[in-house]
Amino acid sequence: MKRYVGAFFQWLLTMNTVWGLMIVTSFFLTVYRQYSPKEVMTDSSAWREGPNRVTIRINTGKETREVVTPIHCHGRNFQVESARSDGATTGELVARVLRVEPRLGEKLALVWQSHEAGEFTVLVNEAPVGKGKLVNLYALTDAALDYAKKAFELGLGLVSTMVLFLGLMKVGEDAGLVQFVARLMRPAIKRLFPEVPPEHPAVGAIIMNFTTSVLGLGNAATPFGLKAMNELQSLNPHKTVASNPMVVLLGWNTAGFAIIPTSMLAVRKAAGCSDVFQIIGPCMVAGLASTITAITLARLLGKLPMFSVEAALAEESGEAAEEASSQHSEDPQASQGGETEADTNSQEKE
Amino acid sequence: MAELFVKVMQTVSMFTVPVLFLGIILLGMLRRVRVYESFVTGGKEGFDIFLRILPYLVAVFVAIGMFRVSGALEVLSEWLKPLVAAIGMPPEVLPVALMRPLSGSGSMGLASEIIKAKPNSFEAFVASNVFGSTDTTFYVIAVYFGSVGIRKIRHAMVAGLVADAVGILVAVAVSHAVWGK
Numbered sequence A: 001m002k003r004y005v006g007a008f009f010q011w012l013l014t015m016n017t018v019w020g021l022m023i024v025t026s027f028f029l030t031v032y033r034q035y036s037p038k039e040v041m042t043d044s045s046a047w048r049e050g051p052n053r054v055t056i057r058i059n060t061g062k063e064t065r066e067v068v069t070p071i072h073c074h075g076r077n078f079q080v081e082s083a084r085s086d087g088a089t090t091g092e093l094v095a096r097v098l099r100v101e102p103r104l105g106e107k108l109a110l111v112w113q114s115h116e117a118g119e120f121t122v123l124v125n126e127a128p129v130g131k132g133k134l135v136n137l138y139a140l141t142d143a144a145l146d147y148a149k150k151a152f153e154l155g156l157g158l159v160s161t162m163v164l165f166l167g168l169m170k171v172g173e174d175a176g177l178v179q180f181v182a183r184l185m186r187p188a189i190k191r192l193f194p195e196v197p198p199e200h201p202a203v204g205a206i207i208m209n210f211t212t213s214v215l216g217l218g219n220a221a222t223p224f225g226l227k228a229m230n231e232l233q234s235l236n237p238h239k240t241v242a243s244n245p246m247v248v249l250l251g252w253n254t255a256g257f258a259i260i261p262t263s264m265l266a267v268r269k270a271a272g273c274s275d276v277f278q279i280i281g282p283c284m285v286a287g288l289a290s291t292i293t294a295i296t297l298a299r300l301l302g303k304l305p306m307f308s309v310e311a312a313l314a315e316e317s318g319e320a321a322e323e324a325s326s327q328h329s330e331d332p333q334a335s336q337g338g339e340t341e342a343d344t345n346s347q348e349k350e
Numbered sequence B: 001m002a003e004l005f006v007k008v009m010q011t012v013s014m015f016t017v018p019v020l021f022l023g024i025i026l027l028g029m030l031r032r033v034r035v036y037e038s039f040v041t042g043g044k045e046g047f048d049i050f051l052r053i054l055p056y057l058v059a060v061f062v063a064i065g066m067f068r069v070s071g072a073l074e075v076l077s078e079w080l081k082p083l084v085a086a087i088g089m090p091p092e093v094l095p096v097a098l099m100r101p102l103s104g105s106g107s108m109g110l111a112s113e114i115i116k117a118k119p120n121s122f123e124a125f126v127a128s129n130v131f132g133s134t135d136t137t138f139y140v141i142a143v144y145f146g147s148v149g150i151r152k153i154r155h156a157m158v159a160g161l162v163a164d165a166v167g168i169l170v171a172v173a174v175s176h177a178v179w180g181k
Helices: A002-012 A015-035 A137-174 A177-184 A186-192 A201-214 A218-235 A244-255 A262-271 A276-301 A309-326 A344-348 B002-030 B035-069 B072-087 B091-099 B104-117 B122-133 B137-148 B156-178
Strands: A038-043 A050-059 A064-074 A077-080 A084-086 A096-103 A107-113 A118-124 A127-134
Touching (some): A002 A015, A015 B035, A015 B072, A015 B137, A038 A127, A064 A096, A077 A096, A107 A118, A137 A177, A137 A201, A137 B035, A177 A201, A177 B002, A186 A201, A201 A218, A201 A244, A218 A244, A218 B137, A244 B137, A262 A276, A262 B104, A276 B122, B002 B035, B035 B072, B035 B137, B072 B091
Antiparallel strands (some): A064 A084, A118 A127
16 A cells, blocks of 8 residues: 555656646646636626626637626526627627526526636626636647747746856856865765765855855856756766755755845835835745755655665666667667766666 | 845845856956856856756746646635635635746736735735745756756655745744734
């Protein structure tokens, strides 16, 4: 039993599973939300005996369209009459009222359908009774393309800062400064990264990454962090499997402890909070807790058999064997430890 | 007190990068390093890193984008509501907490909405602290491991997500302890 639970978590907590599940979930949820009838709960007091007007207004982001549906009410009987669309250029209605159903506690559910995407407002006799979001598969496609573009732009934005700080780092290395700082921080580094030799260039990058991220200089922290990863990769005997020091480095970067939550302070100031700085203490405590947890777990969990390098290697070689049997892959060229580049050859290494 | 602390820290942050620049270049020149050539050699790596992380960035962003648009977070928030009441988190803050490991700008947007609507409310206070307590785990994992071609991330995801959860829980607890005092 315990083994299956372990195996399940091992399967669940990989990028492959999480990423795949996110996309699969998004698709099915979108289809469900597009095709299932929508319900808006209304008080029975919102309706009056005789003719009623139900307006469904949909803002698609580009334009606002609305559909007005007359509904005739006789006691508990509702008769939906043919709707008319406001300012419609095509004959298609953006939404259609299906029925009005009595529910528990004097509530009436207005059931309607729409295949549009955007924000909707429902009004009964001009009084708003509900609003929410609509989504369809077009919106899902748009989101995929949109975010792909955003990723590119973000990456491109990183290039300039990366060139700047990596260049600076190289000068510091050549001048011996990075090695000097590394020697200063030796005791701390030795505890957190016992696998890294204290004179290794990785130490300098790790320290710079830590310092800049604690100071809240995210733009500078990422290049140093990536530099540190690159250096750690040169020490890593298995080029496709994360090494222990890498996971520790990731630990504080995912926890993101900063002495000052700069961006949040800006938001609070802009919103006009009476005490903008009140959040500093709590953020620091929470950030510290998160960082300590991340580093502790990074060190401790690595000792579990399910997260060991051997387990990852076994999985990797299993996959490689599958690949090899399906297609004749070329002989893997193992790149050696001295190389800092993680080139494509090293990724093929078993 | 807090204000003074922020002033001091902001000054430190402001000086860090320029001092780093000046210090490194000056020391380099004193030690007869060819600073310009060194800088250019080091900087060259920057673009390679971009090319290496791009597929990872796109993959992660696309999944997050689709996930957000599909409304999965709203559904998840609805399910988790009883749990949230138990830990004392205002229900409005839950989407911020759920979004936090996925997307920095996304969770920032959700938190700002709450803060703008009711700047001096407890909800806004908790939302700020939840946002400030941790960083975007998925993005960091994708970029950092992507840049060196690591495919087996071992326990990095567990450590990151548990740390996020701890950060958020502590943020809520501390908010309760500090609020109104």
